[in-house]
Amino acid sequence: MEFEGVHTPIITPFDGADAIDLGALERLIEFQLDAGVAGLIPAGSTGEFYALTEHERLNLLRFVAERAKGRCVLTAGANAATTSEVIRFARAAGEYGYDAIMLAPPYYSLPAQDELLAHFRAVLKSVDIPIVLYNFPARAGVEIGYQVLDGLAEEKNIVAIKESSGDINRLYAIRQRYQGRIQLVCGGDDQAFDYVAWGTKAWICGAANVAPAQHVSLWNDGCRGDFEASRRTMERVMPLVQSMEGGKYIQKAKYGVELAGLPAGHARAPLLPLSRQEKAEFAAVFEIATANCT
Numbered sequence: 287m288e289f290e291g292v293h294t295p296i297i298t299p300f301d302g303a304d305a306i307d308l309g310a311l312e313r314l315i316e317f318q319l320d321a322g323v324a325g326l327i328p329a330g331s332t333g334e335f336y337a338l339t340e341h342e343r344l345n346l347l348r349f350v351a352e353r354a355k356g357r358c359v360l361t362a363g364a365n366a367a368t369t370s371e372v373i374r375f376a377r378a379a380g381e382y383g384y385d386a387i388m389l390a391p392p393y394y395s396l397p398a399q400d401e402l403l404a405h406f407r408a409v410l411k412s413v414d415i416p417i418v419l420y421n422f423p424a425r426a427g428v429e430i431g432y433q434v435l436d437g438l439a440e441e442k443n444i445v446a447i448k449e450s451s452g453d454i455n456r457l458y459a460i461r462q463r464y465q466g467r468i469q470l471v472c473g474g475d476d477q478a479f480d481y482v483a484w485g486t487k488a489w490i491c492g493a494a495n496v497a498p499a500q501h502v503s504l505w506n507d508g509c510r511g512d513f514e515a516s517r518r519t520m521e522r523v524m525p526l527v528q529s530m531e532g533g534k535y536i537q538k539a540k541y542g543v544e545l546a547g548l549p550a551g552h553a554r555a556p557l558l559p560l561s562r563q564e565k566a567e568f569a570a571v572f573e574i575a576t577a578n579c580t
Contacts, residue, residue: 291324496542
């Protein structure tokens with residue numbers, strides 16, 4: 287399996303009663319597909335997987351599969367704190383027809399590299415579904431190091447790694463060490479132009495919730511070799527990306543969806559709403575990012 291294009295880890299909209307707003311979610315799915323995204327990823331970190339009950343997560347995965355299956359690549363966020371929980375969500379994703387699952391290190395427990403390798407191998411033994419690893423040590427607290435990748439490189443169901451460490455050296459090293467075995471996927475929105483210039487084919491992009499057409503244009507132009515057009519779009523979206531990466535990512539993703547004309551609702555506690563000033567500042571960079579783009 288090879289990933290191409292922009293894949294959006296979609297937000298989870300909530301209504302005023304703090305329930306998942308399925309109507310808003312359906313509108314978001316259509317908004318994304320109409321903009322040309324290649325794939326959707328529900329129940330990722332941008333989708334507040336950590337704040338959902340097991341019942342909510344399963345219903346979310348089922349609903350997205352029912353609405354979008356066959357129209358794009360579907361990857362299920364299957365992260366959890368324990369190996370057994372991850373296996374349950376991975377099996378459910380397979381039952382619902384997902385094309386792949388995405389896995390970061392289990393949060394909070396801070397597994398050592400040998401423990402992390404054992405964790406991924408346990409999932410591999412329990413399910414037969416392609417796996418996208420997710421390296422984001424700033425969130426997980428643990429890096430998916432080369433010891434782990436070396437141990438997984440020959441596994442047929444380890445198909446890709448979303449690289450969100452921000453360390454540009456990992457771009458070069460992963461390409462060199464694992465080319466043809468583990469596909470490198472851009473996971474740092476502020477480094478997208480660097481990744482596409484180095485021949486990366488896919489981008490898992492949280493900021494695409496907010497401005498999917500612009501991110502698709504940026505990426506597709508770069509993949510076609512039109513780096514001047516890609517760079518121009520990157521310059522427009524960079525202030526938005528930097529704002530999101532600078533803090534309150536989920537709140538800004540949801541507010542950006544609202545600025546795009548769709549309901550998104552609140553972020554669940556402990557996250558707080560954006561202040562009036564934060565909204566004004568984000569609205570300004572949103573306007574820059576989305577101006578004059580068809």
